[in-house]
Amino acid sequence: MSIEDKDTAPPMEAHGILTQFGTNVIHENLDFRVEKGEIVGLVGGSGTGKSVLLNTMLGLKEPEGGIIRYFGRDRTELTKEEREAINNEMGVLFQGGALFSSLSVRENIMVPLREHTDLPVPLMRELADMKIHMVGLPAQSATLYPSDLSGGMKKRAGLARSLSLDPKLLFLDEPTAGLDPVGANAFDELILGLREAMDLTILMITHDLDSLYTICDRVAVLVDKRIAIADTLPKVQEYDHPWVKEYFGGPRSRAALKAGKT
Amino acid sequence: MSSNSNSSPAKYVLTQEDRSITFRPNGDWTLDQVAAIDPVLTAELQALDYDMVYYDFTDLGELDTAGAYMFARAVRIGPGQRHFWVVTEGTKGQQTLMQAAADAVKGKPPVVDRQWYDSLTRLGKATERFFTEVFETLAFIGKFFAVFFKLMLRPRQIRWNSVVSLIEEIGLNAAPIVVTLCFFIGAVIAYMGASLLASFGASVFMVDLVGVSVLRELAPIITAILIAGRSDSAFTAQIGAMKMRQEVDAMTVIGLDTFETLVVPRAIACLVSLPILTFLGMMSGVFAGMLIAWTGEIDISPVLFFQRLNEVVGVKAFWVGMVKTPFFAVIIAVIGCRQGLAVTGSVESLGSRTTQSVVQSIFAVIAVNAIFAILFYQMGI
Ligand SMILES: Nc1ncnc2c1ncn2[C@@H]1O[C@H](COP(=O)(O)OP(=O)(O)O)[C@@H](O)[C@H]1O
Ligand SMILES: [Mg+2]
Numbered sequence: 001m002s003i004e005d006k007d008t009a010p011p012m013e014a015h016g017i018l019t020q021f022g023t024n025v026i027h028e029n030l031d032f033r034v035e036k037g038e039i040v041g042l043v044g045g046s047g048t049g050k051s052v053l054l055n056t057m058l059g060l061k062e063p064e065g066g067i068i069r070y071f072g073r074d075r076t077e078l079t080k081e082e083r084e085a086i087n088n089e090m091g092v093l094f095q096g097g098a099l100f101s102s103l104s105v106r107e108n109i110m111v112p113l114r115e116h117t118d119l120p121v122p123l124m125r126e127l128a129d130m131k132i133h134m135v136g137l138p139a140q141s142a143t144l145y146p147s148d149l150s151g152g153m154k155k156r157a158g159l160a161r162s163l164s165l166d167p168k169l170l171f172l173d174e175p176t177a178g179l180d181p182v183g184a185n186a187f188d189e190l191i192l193g194l195r196e197a198m199d200l201t202i203l204m205i206t207h208d209l210d211s212l213y214t215i216c217d218r219v220a221v222l223v224d225k226r227i228a229i230a231d232t233l234p235k236v237q238e239y240d241h242p243w244v245k246e247y248f249g250g251p252r253s254r255a256a257l258k259a260g261k262t
Numbered sequence: 263m264s265s266n267s268n269s270s271p272a273k274y275v276l277t278q279e280d281r282s283i284t285f286r287p288n289g290d291w292t293l294d295q296v297a298a299i300d301p302v303l304t305a306e307l308q309a310l311d312y313d314m315v316y317y318d319f320t321d322l323g324e325l326d327t328a329g330a331y332m333f334a335r336a337v338r339i340g341p342g343q344r345h346f347w348v349v350t351e352g353t354k355g356q357q358t359l360m361q362a363a364a365d366a367v368k369g370k371p372p373v374v375d376r377q378w379y380d381s382l383t384r385l386g387k388a389t390e391r392f393f394t395e396v397f398e399t400l401a402f403i404g405k406f407f408a409v410f411f412k413l414m415l416r417p418r419q420i421r422w423n424s425v426v427s428l429i430e431e432i433g434l435n436a437a438p439i440v441v442t443l444c445f446f447i448g449a450v451i452a453y454m455g456a457s458l459l460a461s462f463g464a465s466v467f468m469v470d471l472v473g474v475s476v477l478r479e480l481a482p483i484i485t486a487i488l489i490a491g492r493s494d495s496a497f498t499a500q501i502g503a504m505k506m507r508q509e510v511d512a513m514t515v516i517g518l519d520t521f522e523t524l525v526v527p528r529a530i531a532c533l534v535s536l537p538i539l540t541f542l543g544m545m546s547g548v549f550a551g552m553l554i555a556w557t558g559e560i561d562i563s564p565v566l567f568f569q570r571l572n573e574v575v576g577v578k579a580f581w582v583g584m585v586k587t588p589f590f591a592v593i594i595a596v597i598g599c600r601q602g603l604a605v606t607g608s609v610e611s612l613g614s615r616t617t618q619s620v621v622q623s624i625f626a627v628i629a630v631n632a633i634f635a636i637l638f639y640q641m642g643i
Contacts, residue, residue, distance in 0.1 A: 100609075117297070130363060147606065166292070196358050198355075
């Protein structure tokens with residue numbers, strides 16, 4: 001792919017997506033795009049298909065209709081090598097962390113490096129330790145196994161693994177769910193810091209209103225099987241849809257808004 | 263990486279003034295570049311003596327974490343210590359990245375080093391594990407019987423729904439394979455007996471051979487081994503997966519006894535299924551023997567076959583075979599469940615526990631069968 005394309009084209013773009021399981025239609029005529037360098041929050045009720053949309057955008061699931069473009073290129077037209085190159089530009093933090101339970105944290109982070117680079121192993125180990133440090137895990141956790149980690153630590157370790165190849169595009173599925181407020185705030189800070197340091201584009205599925213208010217540039221709302229609106233938070237709050245009104249008008253939202261403003 | 267084709271190689275200029283050095287990188291410092299530059303840079307830095315590092319990123323192209331980590335090599339002195347450093351020219355992003363890298367080289371990551379006595383330690387641990395394993399299995403069997411008899415007094419508390427579905431899984435679904443396998447075994451015994459005994463002119467004794475071996479030993483043991491392999495792995499994997507996802511913990515907290523809900527239904531299902539399967543196996547094995555006797559060269563008619571079977575083998579061999587099956591059933595169920603409950607968080611433990619469960623139960627079935635053989639011999643049965 002040429003440099004010009006890569007610098008200007010949106011890293012990820014979905015157009016006219018149709019997803020269904022049997023007769024159960026999850027997405028219909030869904031349009032969505034993520035611009036370079038922004039943090040987009042994706043919200044929607046439970047079971048509306050946010051995780052499924054993420055899988056579709058990652059290429060884990062082929063949609064029944066519509067096209068996905070990465071950096072301006074249609075996914076179906078990519079060669080195997082191009083596809084692999086683009087996959088290396090994407091990092092994912094799955095909802096449950098999805099760490100390999102038979103490997104230590106450090107080995108988990110080394111897996112992508114082993115697979116896609118030919119660095120000497122000691123250097124890989126050092127780079128893995130740097131990622132462990134960057135996501136705010138104590139150095140001792142390098143040799144721990146996932147079953148020995150707390151929920152928040154698992155998320156951080158999963159994030160460290162998703163960053164190991166220095167991706168351009170990062171997908172996060174409910175990164176702060178299940179974290180205590182302090183931990184969640186720290187995680188938000190971390191994401192902001194990483195974006196600045198690593199020039200990331202981030203799409204995060206979240207239910208955490210604090211995250212939406214503090215770190216997201218745009219908020220996309222998944223209702224009625226499509227992205228009804230994807231815009232800055234004030235505009236999304238104005239949007240006329242019962243679910244959106246309820247979501248942003250609720251007591252939790254007002255509290256978060258107040259906290260975000262002060 | 264997609265930027266491979268158009269990235270320029272990482273280079274740098276190092277200059278020293280008094281006790282400070284200036285590091286001026288150019289080109290792209292990215293993951294695919296660092297392997298080549300690392301040894302050169304590290305060697306050069308080690309030769310220098312300085313207290314302060316200035317970074318000038320004016321000519322720097324792309325930078326990622328791996329590149330920043332290389333830069334940070336200049337500030338590392340030893341564990342927990344580093345030189346002073348300043349980024350004189352560079353964007354905010356580059357500075358942040360540099361900060362992260364410099365902080366990272368400060369912390370001392372733990373290293374696992376191997377010792378010469380590690381293998382001895384492992385040997386000792388394995389021995390210890392063997393004894394605790396035996397001890398714990400016995401303790402588990404004890405606890406099982408305590409709960410089992412308690413439940414027998416109050417049969418309404420038994421989870422009959424799951425018992426029935428387990429019987430379908432363990433018994434009904436295994437019936438075809440048990441019948442087929444015992445048919446083959448019976449046929450093989452019959453052929454061997456026929457050809458061996460024919461040389462003594464005593465082919466009719468093959469009926470005794472088939473009857474005794476199939477009814478007394480082969481059908482019970484083949485069925486038990488088959489169920490041990492088939493259902494034990496399933497028990498361990500099911501319960502182990504529940505353990506991994508904390509379902510077992512949830513049950514305990516809710517007040518469900520894991521023995522009552524998981525172990526006892528499986529044991530009852532095995533207790534019901536195994537005798538029936540063994541019976542089917544016996545029938546199939548004997549039937550195979552009869553077919554071979556009838557159609558083979560020795561030409562013993564079915565009527566004659568059953569007459570002789572009745573006279574010399576009798577119903578005793580059948581009962582001797584049958585009486586063992588409840589013991590096998592309990593062994594299989596208990597070992598499978600115990601290994602499942604012993605699974606810890608990792609996928610590896612699930613795998614090793616499943617293997618252990620199958621190996622242990624087959625071992626136990628054969629060992630118990632041998633004990634029965636000695637016992638019956640001593641009793642003159
Ligand atoms: N593999 C699957 N087969 C059938 N239905 C599925 C499958 N995966 C998800 N679904 C359905 O898709 C819907 C969206 O699920 P999901 O994306 O996980 O929701 P959420 O927005 O909470 O992440 C749910 O109704 C779920 O039942
Ligand atoms: Mg989800």
